[in-house]
Amino acid sequence: MKILVTGGAGFIASHLCDRLVARGHGVVAVDNLSLGRRAHLAQLDGLPGFRFAEMDVADAPQLRALFEAESFDAVFHMAANSDIARSHADPETDFGNTLRTTYSVLEAMRRNGVGQLVFASTSAIYGEVQGRVREDHGPLLPISHYGAAKLASEAFISSYGENYGIRSWMARFPNVVGERSTHGAVYDFVRKLRRTPGRLEVLGDGTQVKPYLHVADLLDGILLAWGRMSDRTNVFNLGGTTRCTVRRMAEIVVEESGSDAVIDFTGGDRGWIGDVPSVDYDTGRIRALGWEPRLDSEAAVRRAARWMLDHTP
Incomplete structure (x- = not known):
């Protein structure tokens, strides 16, 4: 498959790029390098089927041009702000880097007929809840701008699925x-x-x-869900x-x-x-597929x- 990985030079996404290339997929990694590091992808440079592009995913025209130049089969959307304290001081950080990037990706997918999206969501969407939380917990009341932007992103992904047939896998994970x-x-x-x-x-x-979840265990779970969950919208918790x-x-x-x-x-x-x-x-949904950290x-x-x-x- 030809796969776009947003935030590809980041901590988790760079490991994801390693996994996808090792599986024989063609990968285009994009990152504006505000948090990601180009060195994280150095081991992939020169390999057939891998390419890096420095780009701001929130820049919709630039992202659309990339989609038009490539024929993506799927997108792993990992780009987001990851500094909760920073977004408290400046809410635009999460509005722009987390929610706007998701909308930009969805629009590019819609315009170019790309039908699969794997999304890095978070436990922060649940807010402050007592006890063990299942995926169907409600109401969802995040207490950080980060959690709010991720929850709003999930809502847009769900609506794009119903309106335009985009299949999605949304992994809600804790500290990695x-x-x-x-x-x-x-x-x-x-x-x-x-x-x-x-x-x-x-x-x-x-x-x-x-x-706390090691990045290798996290990616095992995400890739297993991508291969095994078959609903239009697939939501699952991942945790230790x-x-x-x-x-x-x-x-x-x-x-x-x-x-x-x-x-x-x-x-x-x-x-x-x-x-x-x-x-x-609760992580019973992903464990039912055989995943264990x-x-x-x-x-x-x-x-x-x-x-x-x-x-x-």
Whole structure:
């Protein structure tokens, strides 16, 4: 197949490009490099069937020109803002980089008859919910602009499916960790330790608890769903078998660094406005297809911490 990957130089999407090329698909990766890094795709340069284009997906005319020049069979839409705290200060960040990019992609697909869309959604669409959450939970009341933009994107994807026959797979996943990470708690903790080796500041009181998923396990689930789920609109949760507190994450990073750094907590039940302090949801729908993560939350965090410590100057 000929596949477009938006945000292709990003953390998760660059690993996705590796997977798709290895499966024999032709891949065009596009990224404006505001968060993505060109080096993440260096291993694919020169391979037949792979091409990178620096482009802002929200630039509708430019994206339409790309669609007209290529004959895509499917789109993996991974481009989005990933900094929740940043969008609190500037809501345009998520409106433009998350929702507008989705609309731009859908319009280009509609105009060019591309019928398959795999979308990177998020657990943030659920908002602050007590207990384990299923895909059919409602009402959906996100507490961050990021979650709101992803939820609005899901709504547009659903309506384009009904109006124009576009089939979609929407993966709602939690915090993802692993090699090539460019953001997130593990990334922040390692960078903080580099700046202040004897002290690690952690936002909140450390009790925030969420499932953490290694990027390899995430992609196993997304690609399995793409191949096995056959409804017009397919929505599924992806998450680890366990959860991990922010306190335990900080301890793991300190342990892996080999230091005796003191962990200081700033206090409060969340790290920033829009942060959901407790996330837990049901993944029975994807597990019914045979998917199981190979790493639990702590193992995923530890593996990511080792990589970050080895690759952060």
